[in-house]
Amino acid sequence: MNLNNYYNGIKMIDTHMHADSRSSEDFEKMYLAGIDTAITCSFYPYKIDNESVLLNHLNRILEYDTKRAGEYGLDLKVALGIHPANTIENTEIIYEHLYEWIENNQIVAIGEIGLEDLTDSEITIFKKQLDIADETNSKVIIHTPRKNKEKVLKEILEILPQHLDEHLAVIDHINPDVVGDAINTDCMLGLTVQPQKMEKEDAIAILDEYGFDKFLLNSDISNKPSDPLSVPKTIRELHRLGYDKEDIEKISHKNAQSFFNI
Numbered sequence: 001m002n003l004n005n006y007y008n009g010i011k012m013i014d015t016h017m018h019a020d021s022r023s024s025e026d027f028e029k030m031y032l033a034g035i036d037t038a039i040t041c042s043f044y045p046y047k048i049d050n051e052s053v054l055l056n057h058l059n060r061i062l063e064y065d066t067k068r069a070g071e072y073g074l075d076l077k078v079a080l081g082i083h084p085a086n087t088i089e090n091t092e093i094i095y096e097h098l099y100e101w102i103e104n105n106q107i108v109a110i111g112e113i114g115l116e117d118l119t120d121s122e123i124t125i126f127k128k129q130l131d132i133a134d135e136t137n138s139k140v141i142i143h144t145p146r147k148n149k150e151k152v153l154k155e156i157l158e159i160l161p162q163h164l165d166e167h168l169a170v171i172d173h174i175n176p177d178v179v180g181d182a183i184n185t186d187c188m189l190g191l192t193v194q195p196q197k198m199e200k201e202d203a204i205a206i207l208d209e210y211g212f213d214k215f216l217l218n219s220d221i222s223n224k225p226s227d228p229l230s231v232p233k234t235i236r237e238l239h240r241l242g243y244d245k246e247d248i249e250k251i252s253h254k255n256a257q258s259f260f261n262i
């Protein structure tokens with residue numbers, strides 16, 4: 001059996017995941033369920049003593065996890081940057097590498113970046129990465145936290161347009177509580193369907209209310225409770241409920257293809 005011809009359904013892109021903390025079995029499941037491409041983002045889930053630990057993490061994603069996923073058919077695209085929960089003191093070497101990775105077309109976005117606890121160093125690092133994106137015309141994937149989402153999102157929406165054209169940004173982990181605050185920006189909005197974060201029914205309710213043009217879909221599978229099949233489950237549910245094929249294709253892959261140029 002040629003697995004490349006096994007799945008004849010709709011093309012799917014999972015726009016935000018963390019491949020480094022997931023197994024080969026997950027990659028295989030995702031591919032067999034129809035996910036062709038996924039974007040893996042940086043986040044180091046352990047203590048970071050210095051910048052070389054973070055640099056190792058970023059290089060590992062780029063060089064190793066892409067290969068691991070590729071062995072199961074999954075085309076893994078990469079977003080690298082300093083996650084707000086990974087703030088370090090000596091950031092310069094990471095910025096230098098970011099310029100290099102962008103220049104060599106090794107990453108599709110800077111990410112995930114953003115704010116978590118609104119500390120001064122988080123805000124400084126966030127602004128600097130937005131400036132690098134502006135300078136290099138790169139996309140950014142912006143994280144919003146589980147707690148204080150409304151307050152942190154407000155701060156992000158205050159800072160973002162002062163540094164970067166909103167058309168280059170996706171604001172991720174948008175949920176029913178905050179979608180109204182972000183819908184009138186020029187940013188793309190990420191819907192994360194993940195246990196303890198948001199159910200597929202909530203994502204579908206958002207799409208139903210606001211339309212399919214502004215949204216990207218993802219699982220954010222990580223070291224936290226996760227479902228590697230949350231994207232296909234949501235897409236299949238949209239089919240089952242009888243949504244337009246054209247709309248489903250926007251959220252399953254077309255919006256992501258045109259936003260990330262992949």
Ligand SMILES: [Zn+2]
Nearest residue numbers: 016041112220
């Ligand atoms: Zn993430």
